[in-house]
Amino acid sequence: MVDVSDKQETKRTAVAFSQVQMPREVLDQIEQGKVKKGDVLAVAQVAGVMAAKNTPQWIPMCHPLPLTGIDIRFEPVREGKQAVIKIYAEVKTTGKTGVEMEALTAAQAAALTIYDMCKALDKGMVIGPTYLLKKTGGKSGDFKREER
Amino acid sequence: MVDVSDKQETKRTAVAFSQVQMPREVLDQIEQGKVKKGDVLAVAQVAGVMAAKNTPQWIPMCHPLPLTGIDIRFEPVREGKQAVIKIYAEVKTTGKTGVEMEALTAAQAAALTIYDMCKALDKGMVIGPTYLLKKTGGKSGDFKREER
Amino acid sequence: MVDVSDKQETKRTAVAFSQVQMPREVLDQIEQGKVKKGDVLAVAQVAGVMAAKNTPQWIPMCHPLPLTGIDIRFEPVREGKQAVIKIYAEVKTTGKTGVEMEALTAAQAAALTIYDMCKALDKGMVIGPTYLLKKTGGKSGDFKREER
Amino acid sequence: MVDVSDKQETKRTAVAFSQVQMPREVLDQIEQGKVKKGDVLAVAQVAGVMAAKNTPQWIPMCHPLPLTGIDIRFEPVREGKQAVIKIYAEVKTTGKTGVEMEALTAAQAAALTIYDMCKALDKGMVIGPTYLLKKTGGKSGDFKREER
Amino acid sequence: MVDVSDKQETKRTAVAFSQVQMPREVLDQIEQGKVKKGDVLAVAQVAGVMAAKNTPQWIPMCHPLPLTGIDIRFEPVREGKQAVIKIYAEVKTTGKTGVEMEALTAAQAAALTIYDMCKALDKGMVIGPTYLLKKTGGKSGDFKREER
Amino acid sequence: MVDVSDKQETKRTAVAFSQVQMPREVLDQIEQGKVKKGDVLAVAQVAGVMAAKNTPQWIPMCHPLPLTGIDIRFEPVREGKQAVIKIYAEVKTTGKTGVEMEALTAAQAAALTIYDMCKALDKGMVIGPTYLLKKTGGKSGDFKREER
Numbered sequence: 001m002v003d004v005s006d007k008q009e010t011k012r013t014a015v016a017f018s019q020v021q022m023p024r025e026v027l028d029q030i031e032q033g034k035v036k037k038g039d040v041l042a043v044a045q046v047a048g049v050m051a052a053k054n055t056p057q058w059i060p061m062c063h064p065l066p067l068t069g070i071d072i073r074f075e076p077v078r079e080g081k082q083a084v085i086k087i088y089a090e091v092k093t094t095g096k097t098g099v100e101m102e103a104l105t106a107a108q109a110a111a112l113t114i115y116d117m118c119k120a121l122d123k124g125m126v127i128g129p130t131y132l133l134k135k136t137g138g139k140s141g142d143f144k145r146e147e148r
Numbered sequence: 149m150v151d152v153s154d155k156q157e158t159k160r161t162a163v164a165f166s167q168v169q170m171p172r173e174v175l176d177q178i179e180q181g182k183v184k185k186g187d188v189l190a191v192a193q194v195a196g197v198m199a200a201k202n203t204p205q206w207i208p209m210c211h212p213l214p215l216t217g218i219d220i221r222f223e224p225v226r227e228g229k230q231a232v233i234k235i236y237a238e239v240k241t242t243g244k245t246g247v248e249m250e251a252l253t254a255a256q257a258a259a260l261t262i263y264d265m266c267k268a269l270d271k272g273m274v275i276g277p278t279y280l281l282k283k284t285g286g287k288s289g290d291f292k293r294e295e296r
Numbered sequence: 297m298v299d300v301s302d303k304q305e306t307k308r309t310a311v312a313f314s315q316v317q318m319p320r321e322v323l324d325q326i327e328q329g330k331v332k333k334g335d336v337l338a339v340a341q342v343a344g345v346m347a348a349k350n351t352p353q354w355i356p357m358c359h360p361l362p363l364t365g366i367d368i369r370f371e372p373v374r375e376g377k378q379a380v381i382k383i384y385a386e387v388k389t390t391g392k393t394g395v396e397m398e399a400l401t402a403a404q405a406a407a408l409t410i411y412d413m414c415k416a417l418d419k420g421m422v423i424g425p426t427y428l429l430k431k432t433g434g435k436s437g438d439f440k441r442e443e444r
Numbered sequence: 445m446v447d448v449s450d451k452q453e454t455k456r457t458a459v460a461f462s463q464v465q466m467p468r469e470v471l472d473q474i475e476q477g478k479v480k481k482g483d484v485l486a487v488a489q490v491a492g493v494m495a496a497k498n499t500p501q502w503i504p505m506c507h508p509l510p511l512t513g514i515d516i517r518f519e520p521v522r523e524g525k526q527a528v529i530k531i532y533a534e535v536k537t538t539g540k541t542g543v544e545m546e547a548l549t550a551a552q553a554a555a556l557t558i559y560d561m562c563k564a565l566d567k568g569m570v571i572g573p574t575y576l577l578k579k580t581g582g583k584s585g586d587f588k589r590e591e592r
Numbered sequence: 593m594v595d596v597s598d599k600q601e602t603k604r605t606a607v608a609f610s611q612v613q614m615p616r617e618v619l620d621q622i623e624q625g626k627v628k629k630g631d632v633l634a635v636a637q638v639a640g641v642m643a644a645k646n647t648p649q650w651i652p653m654c655h656p657l658p659l660t661g662i663d664i665r666f667e668p669v670r671e672g673k674q675a676v677i678k679i680y681a682e683v684k685t686t687g688k689t690g691v692e693m694e695a696l697t698a699a700q701a702a703a704l705t706i707y708d709m710c711k712a713l714d715k716g717m718v719i720g721p722t723y724l725l726k727k728t729g730g731k732s733g734d735f736k737r738e739e740r
Numbered sequence: 741m742v743d744v745s746d747k748q749e750t751k752r753t754a755v756a757f758s759q760v761q762m763p764r765e766v767l768d769q770i771e772q773g774k775v776k777k778g779d780v781l782a783v784a785q786v787a788g789v790m791a792a793k794n795t796p797q798w799i800p801m802c803h804p805l806p807l808t809g810i811d812i813r814f815e816p817v818r819e820g821k822q823a824v825i826k827i828y829a830e831v832k833t834t835g836k837t838g839v840e841m842e843a844l845t846a847a848q849a850a851a852l853t854i855y856d857m858c859k860a861l862d863k864g865m866v867i868g869p870t871y872l873l874k875k876t877g878g879k880s881g882d883f884k885r886e887e888r
Binding site for chain 5: 297298299300301303352353356357359360361362391392
Binding site for chain 5: 777778786787791844859863866870
C-alpha cells in the first residue's frame with residue numbers, strides 16, 4: 001500500500017456514476033413496491049453506504065479513511081420498452097488520500113443490489129458503464145469528467 | 149431475505165463478465181510491471197476471490213453459501229489507442245441458491261481494483277458493462293446470455 | 297466453541313422479540329418519512345438481516361450456520377404520549393445448532409438502528425426488553441415463551 | 445449517511461447500560477466458573493469491545509470513528525430467586541460525531557454473549573432495558589439520563 | 593480458489609501448535625492477573641476462536657467451511673529466567689476441504705493476542721515456531737508431525 | 741481497551757519479521773510459478789496488507805488506526821536442501837498508539853498464506869520465529885531488536 005504518511009490532510013470529495021439497465025416492467029415493479037425481496041432502492045442505498053465504509057476491505061491497496069459523508073441518489077429513466085436507474089454516489093472525507101474508490105465502490109454495490117433484488121424478474125440486466133464523475137481536493141488537483 | 153429452506157441443494161455455477169476500458173499506455177504499463185502500486189492483475193484476482201466469498205456482506209439480501217470454486221480470468225485487448233481488460237469470473241457451489249451475485253461481485257471487485265491500481269495514470273477509465281454470462285443449476289433452470 | 301460435530305443437521309427456526317420505546321412524536325416522524333437520516337424501518341430491516349448473517353462475528357462462541365431465511369417485522373403501537381416499535385425477527389436454517397442467537401442479534405441490530413436514526417430527536421429512547429419468543433428443531437426440543 | 449464534514453473534532457464520551465435477567469442459579473454457575481462454554485464475563489467483555497470497534501458495520505448510517513477507549517464493566521445483583529447482571533459500556537473518541545451508538549452496541553453485544561453462553565441453562569433470560577446513561581462532547585451538548 | 597466441487601464431505605480435524613517465548617516475570621504477571629490490559633489467556637482464547645471462524649477472510653485462497661468445533665488450550669512452561677506459553681488449537685468440521693489453515697490461524701491469532709496484551713512489559717517476545725501437529729480426514733490422508 | 745484519549749498523535753513506524761521454512765523444492769516451485777493455487781508471493785503480499793488494515797479485528801484489545809503505509813517484502817534464502825522465505829512487514833501511521841501489532845499481524849498473515857498455497861506440496865513447513873524488529877515514535881520511545 002503506497003506510503004501517504006507525508007501527505008497533507010485535506011477535504012476531499014468524489015462523485016461516481018453507475019447505472020442498471022432493465023426492461024421497463026422491472027422499473028415499474030420497483031416503483032410500485034411489488035418486488036418480492038423488498039424495497040429495492042432503500043436496500044440498495046444502504047448497500048452503497050455500507051460498501052463505501054468498507055472500501056478498504058474490497059480494494060486491497062486502498063487506504064482506510066474516516067468518511068464524513070456518503071450520499072447515494074437514484075434517478076430512474078424510461079426509454080421506450082427499456083429503462084435505466086442512474087446511480088450517483090458522493091463521498092466526503094478529510095484525509096490524506098482521495099475517496100474516488102469509495103464513491104465507485106458505493107455505486108457498484110448499489111448497482112449489484114438492484115440486480116440482486118430484481119434478478120428473479122430478469123437475469124439479463126446490465127450494470128454500467130461505471131465511472132468517476134468528479135473529485136476535489138488533494139495534491140493531484142480536481143478532476144471533472146468531460147462530456148463525450 | 150427470501151426463505152429458501154425448502155429448496156434442494158444442487159450444484160450451481162455462474163459466470164459473470166465485466167471490463168475496464170483504458171488508454172493503451174495504461175495496459176502497456178500493467179503488462180510491463182511498471183505500475184507503482186504493484187502487480188495489477190495478481191492483486192485484482194485476489195480482490196475478486198475475496199469479494200466472491202464476502203458477497204453476503206456486500207449484498208444485503210444475498211444468502212450465505214459455502215463456495216467450492218472461484219476462478220477469475222483476465223483477457224487484455226488492444227484497439228487502436230484504446231485497450232480493454234475483459235474480466236471473467238466463474239463461481240461454483242453446492243447450495244440452495246445460485247451464485248450469480250457471487251460471480252458479478254467478484255467481477256466488479258476485480259474491475260474496481262484494476263481502476264484503483266491504475267488511477268494515478270488515468271482517472272477517466274470506465275468499468276463495465278457488467279453482466280451475467282451464464283448460470284447452471286437450480287429450479288429456475290439454466291441461463292445463457294444471448295449475443296446482441 | 298462447543299463441539300457439535302456429531303449433531304444431526306435438522307431444520308431449525310427461532311423467533312426473537314425486541315422493541316424501542318419512544319415519544320409518540322418520534323414514531324409520527326418515522327411514519328411520515330420526516331427523519332433526516334432516511335427511511336428508518338427500511339434501514340433497520342437491512343441492519344437486522346445483515347446482523348443475523350454476521351452473528352458468529354458478534355458472538356464469539358456462536359457457530360457459523362448457512363441461514364436459509366431471515367424475516368424482520370415491525371409493529372408500531374401508540375399508548376398516550378408514548379409509542380413503541382415492536383420488532384419480531386425470525387431466522388431459519390438447516391444445521392447442527394439452533395438459530396436463537398441469530399434471531400436475537402437481528403432484533404437487537406434492528407433496535408439499535410432505529411435508535412441511531414432517531415437519536416437526534418430523542419436520546420432517551422429505551423431498547424428492550426429483548427427475548428426469545430420461540431424456537432423449533434434440535435435435540436433440546438422446542439421452546440415457547442410463556443405469557444407472564 | 446449524514447454529512448459531518450464541517451463538524452469540529454472534539455473529545456467525546458458515552459456510557460450505555462444494559463442488563464441480563466436470569467435465574468439466581470445461572471449467576472451462581474457463571475461466578476463459579478461452571479458454565480461449559482467458558483468464562484462468561486471474560487468472553488462477554490471481549491465481545492463488547494469488538495462490537496464497539498465494529499459499530500459502523502452493525503449500524504448502517506453510523507460514521508466510522510477511531511475509538512480511543514472502551515471499558516465494559518459487569519455488576520451482578522441477586523434479588524431472591526432472580527439475578528441480574530448489569531452492564532456498563534463506556535466509549536471514548538476524539539471525532540466529529542458522538543459515540544452513543546458505540547456504547548449501546550457494546551452493551552448489547554456483551555448482553556447477547558452472556559445469553560449465548562448460558563442459554564443451555566435457561567432460554568428464558570431477558571436482555572434489557574438498554575439505554576444511554578450519559579454522553580459528553582459535541583455541539584448538541586451533554587446528555588444525562590434522568591432518574592425515573 | 594481451487595475447485596473442490598467434486599470432493600466428498602468428510603469429517604476433518606486439525607491441530608496446530610504455536611508458542612510465545614517471554615521473560616519469566618511476564619508469565620508470572622499473566623498468571624497473577626496483573627496485566628493491565630485484562631485476562632490475557634481468556635482474551636487470547638476468544639481471539640483464536642474468532643480467527644478460526646474468519647480464516648477465509650485472512651487467507652485469500654482458503655475455502656469457507658462451517659466449523660463444528662474449535663478448542664484452544666494453553667500450556668505455560670518455565671525454564672530458568674525464561675518462560676513459554678505453548679498454544680494448541682484444534683479445529684473440526686464436516687466439509688470438502690481440510691481445516692489445517694483454520695487451526696494454524698487460530699494458533700497465530702492467540703499468539704499475537706498474548707503478545708499484544710503483554711507488549712508493554714516486553715517488546716522482545718518471540719512468537720513461534722508455528723506448525724501443523726496433525727490432521728485427519730480427506731482424500732490426501734492423515735498427517736502427523738514427526739518428532740525431530 | 742486501554743484508554744489512549746490523552747496521548748499525542750505522532751508519526752509511528754514498526755517493522756516485524758517472520759519466515760516460512762520449507763524444502764528447497766517448494767521454493768523452486770514458487771519461484772518457477774508452478775504452484776497450482778497461483779502466484780504465491782503476490783497473494784501473500786495482498787494477504788499481509790489486508791491483515792494489517794484488519795488488525796483490530798484479529799486482536800481484540802488493539803486500537804483502530806488509519807494506516808498510511810504498508811510494505812511487505814520477501815527474501816528467499818536457500819540452505820542446502822532447505823530453504824526459507826524471510827518476510828519483512830513495515831507499517832506506518834500517524835496516531836495515538838503504535839503499529840507493532842499491525843506489522844506482526846501482516847507478517848503472520850503473509851506467512852500463513854505462503855503455507856496455505858504450498859501445503860499440497862509439504863504440510864511440514866514451519867512458520868516463525870516471528871518478532872518485532874523495530875519501532876519508532878510514541879512516548880515509550882524507539883525499540884530495536886538486539887542481535888542475539
